[in-house]
Amino acid sequence: MGVMAELAAMSNRGATAPVLDFAVWVKAEQPRIFLLCRRMLRDGEEADAATQDVFWKAFKALQNREEGVISDPGRWLTRIAVNTCLDRLRSRRWQFWRKRLEPSEEAWILTMSAVQEPNAEDQIFAAEIERSLAQALSRLSDRQRAVFTLKHYENRTLEEIAEILELDAGTVKAHMSRAVAKLREDLKDLYQAVAKRRTI
Amino acid sequence: MSKHWTDEDFLNHLYEVGPGDGHLESCLECRARWEQWLKLRRFTLNPPTLDPGLLARQREQILARTQHGESTGRGKRWALAAALAGAVLFALLARAPNLVPSPENDSERMLLSKADAQLADAQLMSDVYHSVYQSEPGAVEAVQGLFEVDP
Ligand SMILES: [Zn+2]
Numbered sequence: 001m002g003v004m005a006e007l008a009a010m011s012n013r014g015a016t017a018p019v020l021d022f023a024v025w026v027k028a029e030q031p032r033i034f035l036l037c038r039r040m041l042r043d044g045e046e047a048d049a050a051t052q053d054v055f056w057k058a059f060k061a062l063q064n065r066e067e068g069v070i071s072d073p074g075r076w077l078t079r080i081a082v083n084t085c086l087d088r089l090r091s092r093r094w095q096f097w098r099k100r101l102e103p104s105e106e107a108w109i110l111t112m113s114a115v116q117e118p119n120a121e122d123q124i125f126a127a128e129i130e131r132s133l134a135q136a137l138s139r140l141s142d143r144q145r146a147v148f149t150l151k152h153y154e155n156r157t158l159e160e161i162a163e164i165l166e167l168d169a170g171t172v173k174a175h176m177s178r179a180v181a182k183l184r185e186d187l188k189d190l191y192q193a194v195a196k197r198r199t200i
Numbered sequence: 201m202s203k204h205w206t207d208e209d210f211l212n213h214l215y216e217v218g219p220g221d222g223h224l225e226s227c228l229e230c231r232a233r234w235e236q237w238l239k240l241r242r243f244t245l246n247p248p249t250l251d252p253g254l255l256a257r258q259r260e261q262i263l264a265r266t267q268h269g270e271s272t273g274r275g276k277r278w279a280l281a282a283a284l285a286g287a288v289l290f291a292l293l294a295r296a297p298n299l300v301p302s303p304e305n306d307s308e309r310m311l312l313s314k315a316d317a318q319l320a321d322a323q324l325m326s327d328v329y330h331s332v333y334q335s336e337p338g339a340v341e342a343v344q345g346l347f348e349v350d351p
Contacts, residue, residue, distance in 0.1 A: 026262055031250055034258070048258055055262045126246040133244075151215055153245065158216045177217045187211055194240045 022062075026055055029074070032154075033081050039149045040085040042138055050088055054081045078154065079164045082146055089142045125197060129190065136186035144179040147172055205230045210237045 033054055038047035057080050070076045133152075137145050146165060150156045156164070162172045180187070202223045205213070212218035214237060224231050 022266065023259075023263055026259055030255055030259060030262075031247070034250065034255070035247060048254070051258060052262050052265065056265050059266045122246065123249055127248045129244055129246075130248045148215075155245075173217060176215055180212065180215045180217055184208070184211065188207065190244060191207075191211070191237070191240050194243045195236075198240070198243065 022059065025073070029077055030055075033077060036078065036081050036149060036153065037085055039134065039137065039153065040082070040142075040145055041088060042134060046088060050081070050084050054084050057084065075160065075164065078150070078156075082150070082164055086142060086146065129194070132186070133190065136183050139182055140179050141175075144175045144182070147175040148179040148183070151176060202226075205233070210234065213237075214241060 030051065034047055034051045037050040037054070038044060041047050041050060054077065058077055061080075137148065140148060143165075147161055150161045150164060151158070158172050158176060159169060161167075161176075162169045165172065167175075202221050204227065205219070205223055209219045210233065213224075213234070224234055
């Protein structure tokens with residue numbers, strides 16, 4: 001079975017419409033995967049390269065497959081993305097550059113053209129939230145960041161995260177507890193800011 | 201009934217790390233506050249707008265890579281294999297004493313040095329061929345376990 005036929009047999013996570021071809025699937029999943037990579041790697045250029053790697057690996061894996069369908073393509077792709085990011089974070093070259101980069105110095109790829117749009121303030125506020133959370137996430141270890149990112153942004157259960165990261169549930173919970181403990185004050189500030197904005 | 205949850209309790213519950221005392225099931229007041237927390241959380245998930253130009257360029261590169269691998273990759277593989285086979289055959293013919301007479305003039309010597317060069321080329325092509333086509337991306341192996349085979 002070819003890649004296109006394989007993809008045709010898949011269905012999106014939580015969606016009923018089948019994914020018709022690889023290009024359509026890439027377009028649908030790309031923003032989510034790019035944001036996931038950027039949140040984990042804390043660097044736009046690295047995230048760009050990682051996103052391309054993720055889809056290439058997915059494509060190759062689909063080509064090399066013999067039988068069967070992937071029951072949850074979204075989760076499957078997330079797993080490739082997380083592994084790709086963890087590999088990059090582990091590499092010595094990346095560690096070297098990572099030490100030199102501060103989140104405040106990074107070129108965040110956020111469009112400011114949204115200022116012209118009716119919901120411009122919401123967009124700017126969303127960008128601020130993204131930036132402040134990213135700064136907070138930089139204090140976490142790679143594993144803690146992976147666990148927290150999948151929980152906070154992707155709303156995965158700890159059980160799902162354990163499957164994605166191939167860890168037992170207890171370990172994932174321990175990572176999450178430490179992450180929440182480290183981020184407690186930032187999260188309180190974040191939710192207070194959001195609550196305040198919602199009452200304006 | 202256990203005591204009302206604090207903001208810290210709600211925060212922990214949001215990330216599945218506590219408190220796990222079942223208080224939400226029995227307290228209408230805390231359940232209403234929990235709904236508010238869920239709304240706040242949804243608001244924090246409002247994704248930042250990504251540069252559409254960046255996404256388009258990235259998508260082009262992703263698809264170009266898959267097309268390159270599918271179409272020109274296969275052609276290149278055949279071309280390399282054919283060149284490799286030709287070069288090896290020529291080198292064997294040139295080196296076999298019973299099949300090819302020893303060089304008696306300059307043109308024959310030139311032909312043999314050319315055969316040596318092609319043997320070196322063949323080795324190079326063989327190395328390139330193996331490095332290009334036998335390497336698999338690391339994560340591909342890692343995802344094999346995800347495949348769920350239909351019975
Ligand atoms: Zn209560």
